[in-house]
Amino acid sequence: MSKDVYVLGGYQTDFARNWTKEKKHFLAMMREAVLGGLERTGIEPSEIEVAHVGNFAAELYCMQGHLGAFFVEIDPAFSGIPTGRHEAACASGSIALLAASAEIEAGRYDLACVVGIEQMKTVNAAKGGDFLGTAAWYDREAKGIDFPFPKLFGKLGDEYDKRYGLKDEYLAGISTVNYANAKHNPNAQTRTWYMNKGHALCRNEHNAEVGGRIRIADCSQVTDGAAAIFVASADYAKKWAARRGVGLDDIPRIKGWGHHTARLRFVDKVAESKDDEYVLPHVRSTITDAWERAGIADVAGIDAIETHDCFTTSEYMAIDHFGITKPGESWKAVDEGWIELGGKHPINPSGGLIGAGHPVGCTGVRQVLDAHHQVKDSAGDLQVKGAKNVQTLNIGGSGTTSVSFIVGV
Amino acid sequence: MSKDVYVLGGYQTDFARNWTKEKKHFLAMMREAVLGGLERTGIEPSEIEVAHVGNFAAELYCMQGHLGAFFVEIDPAFSGIPTGRHEAACASGSIALLAASAEIEAGRYDLACVVGIEQMKTVNAAKGGDFLGTAAWYDREAKGIDFPFPKLFGKLGDEYDKRYGLKDEYLAGISTVNYANAKHNPNAQTRTWYMNKGHALCRNEHNAEVGGRIRIADCSQVTDGAAAIFVASADYAKKWAARRGVGLDDIPRIKGWGHHTARLRFVDKVAESKDDEYVLPHVRSTITDAWERAGIADVAGIDAIETHDCFTTSEYMAIDHFGITKPGESWKAVDEGWIELGGKHPINPSGGLIGAGHPVGCTGVRQVLDAHHQVKDSAGDLQVKGAKNVQTLNIGGSGTTSVSFIVGV
Numbered sequence: 001m002s003k004d005v006y007v008l009g010g011y012q013t014d015f016a017r018n019w020t021k022e023k024k025h026f027l028a029m030m031r032e033a034v035l036g037g038l039e040r041t042g043i044e045p046s047e048i049e050v051a052h053v054g055n056f057a058a059e060l061y062c063m064q065g066h067l068g069a070f071f072v073e074i075d076p077a078f079s080g081i082p083t084g085r086h087e088a089a090c091a092s093g094s095i096a097l098l099a100a101s102a103e104i105e106a107g108r109y110d111l112a113c114v115v116g117i118e119q120m121k122t123v124n125a126a127k128g129g130d131f132l133g134t135a136a137w138y139d140r141e142a143k144g145i146d147f148p149f150p151k152l153f154g155k156l157g158d159e160y161d162k163r164y165g166l167k168d169e170y171l172a173g174i175s176t177v178n179y180a181n182a183k184h185n186p187n188a189q190t191r192t193w194y195m196n197k198g199h200a201l202c203r204n205e206h207n208a209e210v211g212g213r214i215r216i217a218d219c220s221q222v223t224d225g226a227a228a229i230f231v232a233s234a235d236y237a238k239k240w241a242a243r244r245g246v247g248l249d250d251i252p253r254i255k256g257w258g259h260h261t262a263r264l265r266f267v268d269k270v271a272e273s274k275d276d277e278y279v280l281p282h283v284r285s286t287i288t289d290a291w292e293r294a295g296i297a298d299v300a301g302i303d304a305i306e307t308h309d310c311f312t313t314s315e316y317m318a319i320d321h322f323g324i325t326k327p328g329e330s331w332k333a334v335d336e337g338w339i340e341l342g343g344k345h346p347i348n349p350s351g352g353l354i355g356a357g358h359p360v361g362c363t364g365v366r367q368v369l370d371a372h373h374q375v376k377d378s379a380g381d382l383q384v385k386g387a388k389n390v391q392t393l394n395i396g397g398s399g400t401t402s403v404s405f406i407v408g409v
Numbered sequence: 410m411s412k413d414v415y416v417l418g419g420y421q422t423d424f425a426r427n428w429t430k431e432k433k434h435f436l437a438m439m440r441e442a443v444l445g446g447l448e449r450t451g452i453e454p455s456e457i458e459v460a461h462v463g464n465f466a467a468e469l470y471c472m473q474g475h476l477g478a479f480f481v482e483i484d485p486a487f488s489g490i491p492t493g494r495h496e497a498a499c500a501s502g503s504i505a506l507l508a509a510s511a512e513i514e515a516g517r518y519d520l521a522c523v524v525g526i527e528q529m530k531t532v533n534a535a536k537g538g539d540f541l542g543t544a545a546w547y548d549r550e551a552k553g554i555d556f557p558f559p560k561l562f563g564k565l566g567d568e569y570d571k572r573y574g575l576k577d578e579y580l581a582g583i584s585t586v587n588y589a590n591a592k593h594n595p596n597a598q599t600r601t602w603y604m605n606k607g608h609a610l611c612r613n614e615h616n617a618e619v620g621g622r623i624r625i626a627d628c629s630q631v632t633d634g635a636a637a638i639f640v641a642s643a644d645y646a647k648k649w650a651a652r653r654g655v656g657l658d659d660i661p662r663i664k665g666w667g668h669h670t671a672r673l674r675f676v677d678k679v680a681e682s683k684d685d686e687y688v689l690p691h692v693r694s695t696i697t698d699a700w701e702r703a704g705i706a707d708v709a710g711i712d713a714i715e716t717h718d719c720f721t722t723s724e725y726m727a728i729d730h731f732g733i734t735k736p737g738e739s740w741k742a743v744d745e746g747w748i749e750l751g752g753k754h755p756i757n758p759s760g761g762l763i764g765a766g767h768p769v770g771c772t773g774v775r776q777v778l779d780a781h782h783q784v785k786d787s788a789g790d791l792q793v794k795g796a797k798n799v800q801t802l803n804i805g806g807s808g809t810t811s812v813s814f815i816v817g818v
Contacts, residue, residue: 065543065544079681080671086493108514134475263488400475401475401493
C-alpha cells in the first residue's frame with residue numbers, strides 16, 4: 001500500500017465577502033467551498049468517503065459547535081459519511097488536514113474532503129479580539145486586555161530586537177509585499193484596498209499602534225472565509241488522473257509535513273528558547289521535520305512558501321526559521337527583495353494573512369490549496385514560475401501549535 | 410507493519426467532583442488524568458510522542474480554545490510534542506481517539522495519549538443547557554428553547570412510540586440499571602445518591618418532566634471530568650508488555666470501529682429513516698461496521714456494552730440497534746433483565762452517562778477506558794465475568810455523529 005496522499009484541488013471563497021451582511025449562515029459558505037471544489041475537480045459528491053472540518057471557534061462567533069456534521073447538510077449524497085471537527089486555534093485547518101491524511105495513510109479511506117472555515121464578522125472588533133484571546137492562555141494572557149494578540153506578537157518583535165536588533169522598516173517591508181501580492185489575488189480581502197509602502201512605513205498616528213510595535217498595517221485581517229480541498233490515496237488519485245487524461249505523476253501530493261506544540265504562554269516559550277539560536281525552536285523543528293519527510297535538505301529545495309503572517313513579526317520570524325537567512329538576519333531577505341514574487345524565496349504569493357485575509361480555521365487549508373495551485377502552474381497572476389515544491393507554515397496561538405506541509409509534484 | 414492499535418490503560422477522574430467549587434482550572438483535571446494514567450501504566454512522560462484532546466465546548470464553558478496545547482503544560486517532557494483538539498459534540502472523545510489511532514495505524518507515531526475532558530459546572534443549569542444546544546443545529550433547534558436536548562431525546566421516545574409503542578416503565582427500567590451499576594463505581598457521580606426503581610418509575614411531580622417524556626431520572630448528569638488513555642502500535646506495545654512481564658496477546662487492542670454522521674436536525678433524521686426498520690440507521694451502521702472490522706458476526710460476540718445513555722431513550726434506541734432485540738422490541742431486554750450486570754447483554758456496567766456522569770468531551774474516552782478494564786478483568790465490582798470483547802457507542806447531537814469501538818483481548 002502506497003502511503004502517499006495526493007491533493008486533487010479545491011475551492012476558496014472570496015475573502016472580501018461579509019457573510020453576516022449577506023445574512024447567510026456559515027453553512028452557505030461551507031456549501032459554496034465544497035460544491036465549488038467538486039465542480040472544479042470533477043469529483044461526484046457520492047465519491048467523498050469522509051470529511052474533516054477545521055474551525056477555531058464557531059462556538060463563540062456563531063454559537064454553534066459540531067461543525068463536522070454541517071458537512072452532511074451540503075448534499076444528500078453525504079448522509080451517513082464520517083465527519084469530525086479539528087481545532088488548534090489558527091492552525092485548525094492544518095490539524096484537520098493532518099487527521100484526514102492520517103486516515104488515508106492508514107488505508108481507512110481513499111478520498112477525503114477537508115474544509116477550513118471561519119465566520120468572524122458576526123461580532124465587532126473588540127469582541128472578536130477577545131474571542132481570539134482564547135487561542136492564547138485566556139485567563140493569564142488575554143482576559144481584560146484589549147486586542148491581546150497584536151500585543152503578544154509585538155513581544156515577538158521585542159524579543160528579536162533584544163536578541164538581534166529589529167528595525168520597524170523591515171516589518172513594513174513585509175506588510176508591503178503581502179499587500180502587493182494580494183492585489184493580484186482575485187480572492188484576497190484587500191485586493192481593492194489602497195495600500196503602499198509609504199503607508200506601511202508610516203509609524204505614526206496614520207497607521208495606529210494596536211499592540212506595542214504592531215500597527216494596523218502589520219496585522220492580518222478579520223475575515224469570513226472557507227476553503228475546501230480533496231485529498232486522496234494513490235489508488236483513487238490514479239483513477240482520477242486517468243479520467244482527466246493525465247498521469248499520477250502530474251498530481252500534487254503531500255511530500256512531507258511537520259507538527260509541534262510549544263508551551264502556551266509567550267513568556268514561557270521565550271524563557272525556554274533563551275539559549276537557542278531560534279526564538280521559536282519548535283517552529284523550526286516543524287519546518288525541518290517536513291523537509292526530512294520530503295527528502296529535502298534545506299530551503300533551497302523549496303520554490304515558494306505560504307506562511308502564517310498573522311502579524312509582520314510572525315513572518316519576520318518565519319524567514320530565519322525557514323533558513324532563508326541566518327537566525328536574526330531576516331531583515332536581509334526583506335531588504336534584498338528575496339521574499340517578493342520574483343525574488344529567490346517568494347513568500348506568500350497569495351498575499352498571506354495580511355493581504356489575502358485570515359479566516360482563522362480556514363487558513364491552513366487555504367495555504368495548501370494555494371500551494372497546490374502553484375505546483376500545478378495554475379496560480380494565475382500569483383504564479384511562481386516553475387514552482388515544484390511549495391511549503392506552508394500555519395501557526396496557532398503565539399507560536400504554540402505549528403504545522404507545515406510540503407506540496408509538490 | 411502491523412496496523413493494530415493497543416490500549417495500554419489510563420485514568421479517570423472522580424466524576425463526583427466539582428472543579429469550579431475547588432477553584433481549579435481544567436488544566437488541573439487534565440494533569441491528574443494524564444499523570445495518573447502514566448503512573449498506572451508505568452509509562453514515562455518522555456515516551457509520549459503525540460497527544461489528542463477530545464473536548465466539546467471549553468470556548469463556552471471556560472472561555473478557552475486551543476485545548477491540545479494545554480497538554481504540553483502538564484510536564485516539561487511534553488514541550489514540543491504534536492497536539493490537537495477534536496470535536497464532534499458529545500462524541501468528541503471518540504473523534505480524538507479515531508485521530509490518534511489513525512496516526513498509529515499510519516505509522517506516524519508509536520505511542521499516543523488521548524485525553525477526553527469537559528468542565529461543565531462553571532455555569533448554571535439554564536446556561537449549560539443553552540450551551541449544549543450548540544451540539545444540535547442551534548438556530549433551528551435550540552435557540553430560545555429551555556433545555557433543548559431532553560426535548561430532542563423526548564422526541565426519539567415519541568418516534569419509538571409511534572412506530573412500535575413505548576411504555577415509560579421501560580425507560581425507568583433503563584435508568585434504574587444505570588443508577589444501580591453506578592453504586593459500585595468508585596468514580597461515578599451518582600454513587601452516593603439515593604435512587605431506586607420506585608423513584609425512576611415515578612412519572613409525576615416527584616420526578617419532574619424536563620422535555621416531553623424525559624424526566625429528571627431519564628437524564629444523564631452535568632459533570633466535570635477527564636479521562637486519559639494511552640494507545641500504541643504493536644512495536645511499542647510489545648516492548649511495554651515485556652517490561653511488565655506479560656505477552657502482547659494479554660494487551661487489549663481496538664479490534665474494530667465504526668463512524669458515521671447523520672443529518673443534524675432530529676426531524677431530518679426521522680424523515681430519512683421513515684421506511685427503515687431502524688430509527689437511526691446510521692447509528693446501526695456504526696455498530697455493524699465495528700463488528701465487520703473486528704470479524705464479529707453480531708452482538709453474540711460482544712460480552713458487554715458501554716453505550717451513550719445521554720437519556721434513557723438513547724439507550725432504548727441502542728438496545729435494538731445493537732441487535733439485542735428485533736427493532737422496536739428493546740423493552741424485552743429491559744423486562745428480561747438482559748442489560749443488567751449479571752444479564753446476557755450487560756449494558757453500562759460503569760453506570761453510563763446517567764449513573765457515572767457525562768462530561769461531554771470525555772465520555773468517549775471514558776467508555777474505552779472502562780472497556781479496557783473489563784477485558785483486562787480489572788473492573789472491580791463492575792466486572793462482567795469473562796468479558797473478552799466490549800463495544801462502545803458514543804453519540805454526538807441527537808444521533809448525529811456516532812462512533813463505536815470494540816476493545817478486546
